[in-house]
Amino acid sequence: MPSLLKVNNLCKSFKQPFGFFGSKEKVAFGPVSFTLEKGETLAVVGESGSGKSALVRTIAGVLKANAGDIYISGNSIRTLSSQQRCVSVRMIFQDPSSSLNPKMTIGKILNAPIELNTNLDAKQRHQQILDTLKLVGLLPDYLAFYPNMLSSMQKHQVAIARAMILNPDIILVDEILTTLDISLRFKIVNLLLKIQKTNGTSYIFVAHNMHLVKHMSDQIMVLHQGKIVEKGAAEEICDNPQHEQTKYLLLTHQPDYRK
Numbered sequence: 001m002p003s004l005l006k007v008n009n010l011c012k013s014f015k016q017p018f019g020f021f022g023s024k025e026k027v028a029f030g031p032v033s034f035t036l037e038k039g040e041t042l043a044v045v046g047e048s049g050s051g052k053s054a055l056v057r058t059i060a061g062v063l064k065a066n067a068g069d070i071y072i073s074g075n076s077i078r079t080l081s082s083q084q085r086c087v088s089v090r091m092i093f094q095d096p097s098s099s100l101n102p103k104m105t106i107g108k109i110l111n112a113p114i115e116l117n118t119n120l121d122a123k124q125r126h127q128q129i130l131d132t133l134k135l136v137g138l139l140p141d142y143l144a145f146y147p148n149m150l151s152s153m154q155k156h157q158v159a160i161a162r163a164m165i166l167n168p169d170i171i172l173v174d175e176i177l178t179t180l181d182i183s184l185r186f187k188i189v190n191l192l193l194k195i196q197k198t199n200g201t202s203y204i205f206v207a208h209n210m211h212l213v214k215h216m217s218d219q220i221m222v223l224h225q226g227k228i229v230e231k232g233a234a235e236e237i238c239d240n241p242q243h244e245q246t247k248y249l250l251l252t253h254q255p256d257y258r259k
């Protein structure tokens with residue numbers, strides 16, 4: 001049986017201005033290869049600029065790869081329509097506060113992806129929105145609220161609801177915990193784990209901090225200057241790191257409860 005997600009020799013580089021008229025290629029990451037199975041969490045860790053966000057943005061289709069292939073359940077994403085891709089893979093962006101449109105109510109924010117990507121009628125869409133709000137622990141009253149009326153925690157819950165609204169197989173989570181204090185971080189991690197248990201969702205979880213992801217990930221992949229320098233079972237990587245960069249990340253980020 002094919003893996004839920006297979007990433008094969010994926011590469012991304014950006015053109016940067018060089019000299020007066022020239023340009024040069026800046027490699028963001030690659031070549032990167034890995035697989036992700038149903039219900040599994042892969043943490044992508046690395047120092048700032050190591051290519052983590054560019055990698056998940058490329059998998060989400062926000063950025064176009066320069067080379068390599070992505071397969072979902074054995075199908076190349078080149079053969080999938082943008083709707084099929086949206087239903088399979090959703091992304092939660094780095095800062096939920098700025099990624100929620102301040103001019104739209106929560107109801108409209110959650111309705112947009114279903115209206116764009118499914119044939120459900122208004123009643124069915126409303127029911128799906130209510131079910132998803134319940135899944136993330138928000139009351140139906142929030143449908144009429146605007147993002148500026150929500151706490152930081154509630155904005156994160158809405159961002160998770162927006163990612164879950166189409167019940168995707170894979171959610172890409174790009175460093176959403178950095179703006180939260182420790183107790184809220186654990187609440188969000190617990191919410192993501194609860195959703196994974198009930199819906200069988202797979203996560204690719206981008207983080208700086210290895211201690212934070214140790215207990216919520218099945219695998220950890222360490223990126224350094226765009227290359228995978230270490231990859232394996234989360235406990236094994238944290239307890240017995242082999243690469244200097246992994247050792248450095250473990251040393252520089254102490255467990256959160258000690259901060």
Ligand SMILES: Nc1ncnc2c1ncn2[C@@H]1O[C@H](COP(=O)(O)OP(=O)(O)OP(=O)(O)O)[C@@H](O)[C@H]1O
Nearest residue numbers: 014026027028046047048049050051052053054055
């Ligand atoms: N839109 C862009 N244009 C040009 N270069 C970019 C662009 N996006 C990223 N890069 C470059 O690609 C490299 C990887 O960036 P990326 O944002 O993926 O790193 P990161 O590991 O997610 O860092 P951070 O943890 O700080 O978010 C960096 O050198 C960055 O400057």
